[in-house]
Amino acid sequence: MCRYYTYYHPLFPIAPELPHLLQCYLSQLPLFWTIITIASKTTKENPSIYLALSSAIPKLIEKILHSNGKELWMIQALLLLCCWPLPFGPKSADPSLLYSGLATSSALEIGLHRYKFPSDFTYDEPYDEDRAFMQKKTWLACFILSQHLSTELGVPTCFHIDRTIISALETPDIRIPCVLRDQLRTAYLGFRISNSLGNDILSFSGLSSNRMQLIHLFETDLAAARTVNTGDRDTSGEICFLAVSLQLYSYALEHNIGEGKDNTDDSSRCEILLRGYHAAMELVQIAVTNSFEAPYWTRQIYQSVIHAITFLLKLCSSSAPQLSVIDSPSTRNLISQGWDFLRSGSLMENDHLFRISTLVAYLSKLEEKDPQLPRLSVQSRMSANVMYDAVWRAKQRFSPEVRNMRPADYTTTAVLEELSASWAENVLNEDGLFRHWNSVITNY
DSSP states (O other): OHHHHHHHHHHSSOOSSHHHHHHHHTTOHHHHHHHHHHHGGGOSSOTHHHHHHHTTHHHHHHHHHTOSSOOHHHHHHHHHHHHSOOOOSSGGGOOHHHHHHHHHHHHHHHTGGGTTOGGGTSTTOOOOHHHHHHHHHHHHHHHHHHHHHHHHHTOOOOOOOOHHHHHHHHSOOTTSOHHHHHHHHHHHHHHHHHHHHSOOTTOSSOOOTTHHHHHHHHHHHHHHHHHHSGGGOOHHHHHHHHHHHHHHHGGGSEESSSTTOOOOOHHHHHHHHHHHHHHHHHHHHHHHHTGGGGGGOOHHHHHHHHHHHHHHHHHHTBOOGGGTTTSSHHHHHHHHHHHHHHHHTOOSTTSHHHHHHHHHHHHHHOOOOBSSSOEESOOSSGGGHHHHHHHHHHGGGSOHHHHHHOOSOHHHHHHHHHHHHHHHHHHHGGGTOOOOHHHHHHTO
């Protein structure tokens, strides 16, 4: 368990030793319970303990939501649950963006963004250097997670850059752990890319009309960041950095409809897509090679692998001669290894990683290819367009009856359809009753 805390410590102001945690946080039981629950995920002796402990977390969140005061420990607990979320099924059931928003608004309310002025937010509160430093780190974590989650969902972040963040970037505090410094720089670079290329105020979809020019400009920033910050970067940090690179290159994919269209020639677009291909391959390779660390990785690592695999699958769906080098046995083999990685992270049937691995398996088997350069049907989800395009395509694996229902959870509805059809066939099929299975499911 102590090893798990070494992964918590760089990003959040939580001590790495259990005795110190007990001393500091015993009075703040919800935070302590959150830490114990997340850490129990790696318990090999009794793997069911994690799911058992997880059942108590919603009550703790309810306590936070109904609390009259905002406390630092509340914000930390919410951020931890964003980093290492409890198991959930469809994406719509993931509360992480809500938790991140609540953490950020609570942090603003108690003045973490103005940590040098505590008495402005709490009457007659004296300035304490240690507490101020803890507040500063927590505020930086609020920004990092807000950016990660917004990128994952393909929506603009509600976070506003302030002097605290800029100061931490310009004049790094040597007390801030190296991993946190690297995560901050990577998140800020992703923030700039997202807002420039995917959140253009002149575009209804958000896509900038001069995306290719901006991609070339940001490549310079990526090259500088890769050489300057290598000393602060661990394995997970390298994956996050490659994810931001892939985030940039994803904007080179063309769209099926014209809004946000640029007039770039195919050769320039192919050059960018090939660089994206190499970034995606490197990202997945690092993840599968270091998969022994996976139980301690945050959701951002898994999401980075998902983005990389869906990007590779999209490139493989094209038979354009300019991209012929991409759909190769080595690419397919690495996608398969990435599928194994995602599937191994699933904790129960039909949780999110289980669903994603099923999606990858389906798309990997599709043989029909588009003779054009790869195009996306989704265009308003920023760099996540490529992932949501894959999700939309994968819905074709469900029956027309299920798709026509447009349920919030296609997987569960499909299971119900199969069960209903099986039940009716076994029990009632002798009389030819219930020939229209859709009516059975609707009334299920």
